[in-house]
Amino acid sequence: MLVSYRLIGKNLKIEIHITLKNGVLDPQGKAIERALGSLGFEGINDVRHGKFIELNLSETNKETAKAQAEDMCRKLLANTVIEDYRIDIR
């Protein structure tokens, strides 16, 4: 029964954004900012570079999925000392 539920159950798409916390130096962001400037783009500031992870989770309840994604971030994906994470469920 569990197997068939999993097979027919809808997947949730989870998007995780991991960025450096404010105040933590972001050299990649600075490099992008300078490169865009030298290409002629104007009025750009505060460029921050981070990671983006998307995955499918065989779960139908958004709350459970979000809790599980937070657990993933804390245990593996983000370094919570210097990084923030944001989770979007679709």
Added chain:
Amino acid sequence: MLVSYRLIGKNLKIEIHITLKNGVLDPQGKAIERALGSLGFEGINDVRHGKFIELNLSETNKETAKAQAEDMCRKLLANTVIEDYRIDIR
């Protein structure tokens, strides 16, 4: 006049997601998928790893800002041969 407009003008926050195109091998995503599995997370598939770039642009028109961000992606941020990009304006 331009200067004062820029100083008082509202900034738009632009979020750019860069991911590998479907069909392009994503070893980082596979590594994350395996690592999550070995930590006991179940029902996870299709993990894709990408880049996330956020920046402030001193522009008030969302259409202009989006066009400019697309230009940045094509010229510098994304390798459009193997990568897709998505732009969100806030």
